[in-house]
Amino acid sequence: MRAAPVPWRATGPASVPITYPVRVAEAEREQIDTAPDRVLTIPNLISLVRLLMVPVVLALILTERDVAAVVVLVASGVSDWVDGVIARRFDQSSRLGRFLDPSADRLFIVVTLVGMAARGLIPWWLVLVVFLRDVVVGALLPFMVRRGYPGFPVHLAGKAGTFALMYAFPLLLLAHLDGVVGEVAWVVGWAAAGWGVFLYWCAAALYIDQFRQVVAADARASTATR
Numbered sequence: 001m002r003a004a005p006v007p008w009r010a011t012g013p014a015s016v017p018i019t020y021p022v023r024v025a026e027a028e029r030e031q032i033d034t035a036p037d038r039v040l041t042i043p044n045l046i047s048l049v050r051l052l053m054v055p056v057v058l059a060l061i062l063t064e065r066d067v068a069a070v071v072v073l074v075a076s077g078v079s080d081w082v083d084g085v086i087a088r089r090f091d092q093s094s095r096l097g098r099f100l101d102p103s104a105d106r107l108f109i110v111v112t113l114v115g116m117a118a119r120g121l122i123p124w125w126l127v128l129v130v131f132l133r134d135v136v137v138g139a140l141l142p143f144m145v146r147r148g149y150p151g152f153p154v155h156l157a158g159k160a161g162t163f164a165l166m167y168a169f170p171l172l173l174l175a176h177l178d179g180v181v182g183e184v185a186w187v188v189g190w191a192a193a194g195w196g197v198f199l200y201w202c203a204a205a206l207y208i209d210q211f212r213q214v215v216a217a218d219a220r221a222s223t224a225t226r
Contacts, residue, residue, distance in 0.1 A: 025211045040090040043083035047100035052077050054107045061115030065172040069112075104184050112169050114170055121172060122193075129197055130165065135202045140211045147214060162201030168192035 053072055060069035083101065087093045113130065116122045135150070144152070171189030175182055 007115050036159070037163040039094070039096055041087070041094055042090075043092050043097050043223040044082040044088075044094060044100060045121070045217065046079050047097060047104055050079055051100065054104065054111055057108060058111040062118065064119070066176070070170045072174070073108065073112065076104070080105065098220065099172065107145075109165070109169075112173075116169065116172065121176070126193065126197070130200065133200050137204055137207050140207065141174055144211065146212065147218070152210060155203050155206050157199045158203030159205065161196050161201075161203055164192045164196030164199065168196055 015048075044226055053076060057072050060072065060211075080101065083097075087097060109130075113122070113127045115151070117124050117127045135176050168189050169186045171192065175186035177185065
């Protein structure tokens with residue numbers, strides 16, 4: 001017997017139940033089920049162009065054309081915002097778009113990290129720390145999906161950590177430039193990377209605790225049926 005969904009609880013002194021698994025999960029499933037199967041939409045075309053630019057960014061980083069790589073990364077970030085606005089305002093959301101958009105984001109992060117580490121701009125341990133977090137959280141998702149949860153609720157810590165990392169790495173690409181620009185980029189970039197990794201793992205700790213709650217609820221339900 002599967003345990004009934006248990007409400008997430010926010011951490012802190014004013015902890016209150018958050019009924020994510022009940023209402024939000026059902027809303028997310030309904031959005032996914034009702035999303036049209038359209039392919040030729042403006043947001044999908046923008047996402048496709050962003051995917052095509054992923055190897056370009058990697059090539060620019062590996063050939064030490066860092067300013068150009070930063071320009072492409074910034075343009076990708078802006079286009080990511082633009083295709084979201086178009087999809088919502090003109091009702092052009094689609095199932096394909098829900099796959100292409102986050103895929104492009106993830107691939108940009110991967111190639112940026114790997115390219116910078118290959119050149120020695122960032123240490124490989126930083127790459128491993130960022131990727132290990134995704135591996136840990138990703139390993140928990142199949143268990144959650146089998147129990148009717150579409151995933152983990154997004155926390156402010158996770159959003160802030162991702163945002164910090166997204167602007168830390170382009171800054172670190174510019175850190176080797178001479179003069180004030182390089183010095184400021186180095187300081188701000190590494191400060192953002194440190195906070196980003198910290199918040200990234202804080203969000204992972206919250207997800208692991210939520211996973212523990214679901215496991216505990218399943219255990220209680222199994223005991224009750226014996």
